[in-house]
Amino acid sequence: MDITFGQCFIAVDDHDKALSFYRDALGLEVRNDVGFEGMRWVTVGAPSQPDVEIVLEPPLADPNATDADRKAVAELMAKGLLRGVIFRTDDCDAAFERISGSGAEVLQEPMDQPYGVRDCAFRDPAGNAVRFIQPRG
Numbered sequence: 328m329d330i331t332f333g334q335c336f337i338a339v340d341d342h343d344k345a346l347s348f349y350r351d352a353l354g355l356e357v358r359n360d361v362g363f364e365g366m367r368w369v370t371v372g373a374p375s376q377p378d379v380e381i382v383l384e385p386p387l388a389d390p391n392a393t394d395a396d397r398k399a400v401a402e403l404m405a406k407g408l409l410r411g412v413i414f415r416t417d418d419c420d421a422a423f424e425r426i427s428g429s430g431a432e433v434l435q436e437p438m439d440q441p442y443g444v445r446d447c448a449f450r451d452p453a454g455n456a457v458r459f460i461q462p463r464g
Contacts, residue, residue: 352429411455
């Protein structure tokens with residue numbers, strides 16, 4: 328049996344702002360852009376990884392969610408408390424310069440970590456943490 332990674336989901340509250348980050352600042356390609364029942368899902372991915380995708384989905388993309396649930400998720404998103412994603416790069420410093428040059432909110436400048444990577448971090452327009460790691464070797 329072979330198991331591989333295919334997709335992960337990131338909640339965003341404005342797909343156009345999210346695209347300015349994931350497509351324009353990070354250089355990911357848009358693979359799909361679908362609307363359904365008043366909601367929108369946009370799939371992006373690295374050109375070098377055609378089988379791996381990030382789905383930018385509406386917060387709490389469940390038509391049966393209560394208004395209280397939607398409010399709770401919106402509050403968590405606004406605080407930046409929802410999980411983001413970690414990208415691997417071969418040049419953390421170059422990635423930092425490119426992304427910070429786009430105006431993205433910097434959470435952490437590049438630094439060497441004791442667990443064997445050099446990394447930096449940003450917030451996407453929805454407040455999700457997005458980290459970039461470069462393995463040290």
